[in-house]
Amino acid sequence: MLIKQVTIYHLEMPLKTPFKTSYGIMHTKSLCILKIVSDDGLEGYGELEAFSAPWYTEETTNTASLIIKNHLLPMLKGLDIKEPSQINQLFQVVRGNEMAKSAVETAVWDIFSKLSGQCLTxxxxxxxxxxxxxxxxxxxxxxxxxxxxxxxxxxxxxxxxxxxxxxxxxxxxxxxxxxxxxxxxxxxxxxxxxxxxxxxxxxxxxxxxxxxxxxxxxxxxxxxxxxxxxxxxxxxxxxxxxxxxxxxxxxxxxxxxxxxxxxxxxxxxxxxxxxxxxxxxxxxxxxxxxxxxxxxxxxxxxxxxxxxxxxxxxxxxxxxxxxxxxxxxxxxxxxxxxxxxxxxxxxxxxxxxxxxxxxxx
Missing domain, CATH: 3.20.20.120 (Enolase-like C-terminal domain)
Structure with a gap:
């Protein structure tokens, strides 16, 4: 599978009620939806789960988006992906940034399950x-x-x-x-x-x-x-x-x-x-x-x-x-x-x- 196109959509979703933990209070959830289109025209979707501030891990929505655009996606350009587990191995050269990696990798899993004609489960x-x-x-x-x-x-x-x-x-x-x-x-x-x-x-x-x-x-x-x-x-x-x-x-x-x-x-x-x-x-x-x-x-x-x-x-x-x-x-x-x-x-x-x-x- 070759990646033909990638689009990142930024969203800000208000919570129904504020959510309080020992870290603080959250009122909205910032997230990004990643859409990857394969050379066969199949679409795979991943979700970037980093928060707007680095209180859970060091990643944020903004920093993870930059890692995806500037480091992870260039590694996939022209690459013939044989199986989704290949992405995890490829991304090992990038330290940390697990949420950025996950947003890309999960979208690839979505495409491969569609290629197989199965649900992801x-x-x-x-x-x-x-x-x-x-x-x-x-x-x-x-x-x-x-x-x-x-x-x-x-x-x-x-x-x-x-x-x-x-x-x-x-x-x-x-x-x-x-x-x-x-x-x-x-x-x-x-x-x-x-x-x-x-x-x-x-x-x-x-x-x-x-x-x-x-x-x-x-x-x-x-x-x-x-x-x-x-x-x-x-x-x-x-x-x-x-x-x-x-x-x-x-x-x-x-x-x-x-x-x-x-x-x-x-x-x-x-x-x-x-x-x-x-x-x-x-x-x-x-x-x-x-x-x-x-x-x-x-x-x-x-x-x-x-x-x-x-x-x-x-x-x-x-x-x-x-x-x-x-x-x-x-x-x-x-x-x-x-x-x-x-x-x-x-x-x-x-x-x-x-x-x-x-x-x-």
Missing amino acids: AYLGGNQGDIPVGVSIGIQKDTTELVRIVGEYVRAGYTRVKLKIKPGSDIESVRQVRNEFPDLTLMVDANSAYNRTDISMLKKLDQYNLAMIEQPFGVTDFVDHAWLQKQLSTPICLDENIRSVSDARQAFELQSARAINVKIARVGGLDEALKIATFCHENGMIAWCGGMFEAGIGRAHNIALAARTEFTFPGDISASNRYFEKDIIKNDFKINNGKITTPIGSGIGVDIDQKKSGILL
Whole structure:
């Protein structure tokens, strides 16, 4: 496959409600949609998930766009691509910039699955049908509001809920949610808000039957996470630390975590995500698919990945109406009894709605 044309569309999508984490409050999501056209006329779509500011990783929408235009796309000019995994290997000479790489690589996967005449789920080896999913809830103004919001999502069919926490908004929030929903699969995500001095509080989380505690310590740390995991019965999950299968191997060898949040954009694309999932499966670690406030293109890629059997825990793949008033795709993803249905159309199986997205194709 040869790449004939590439177009990048820049979007600014307002959130339905502000989303608060230990990093700060987000009101809008900046993103880019990448359209690649092959020499056969097939179109592949990828989504750039970097945020407008470098608070999650060092990448931003603007910097990643420049990397794509000035470094990644020139490497593909005139290249006869034999298989999508070739892109991951080719991009290894570019340090970091995983989200930029992922936007390009996922679009190539979309084209190759269309070339094969399959949906991306089947092309990746996943099971078509319904897959269980969960929802992530930001820090709220008080616990009463938090319990109310959790209740709304439970009634909507979500069976797994993740609570964002930070110092001052942790134990009491977890306690009240657990008291109200004793059988709910519940986990927390700290986004690196704690350190060793918070050990007494973190130990208290053990009593609430949590599925896991995500990223309590620093984004490059493995040693302190290993120290903490030895003192907790609740599994630790790593997120921001994991950029490659080598990072997953390091977490396993040091016993820093028992679970990995696999985000396609954070690890540079689907090829690396599949390697991480395989490693987790072979070594008894929980693998699950995380979310990055994706619009419909990115969500479709997530669903295809999460349909693989290695993903044994519900991912952060919520309905299309979870974050945005209107998504950019024609057929919205909906939740039914805590599950979402994999698209059956060719490739990622969704089409951009030009009226809703403002993208003129």
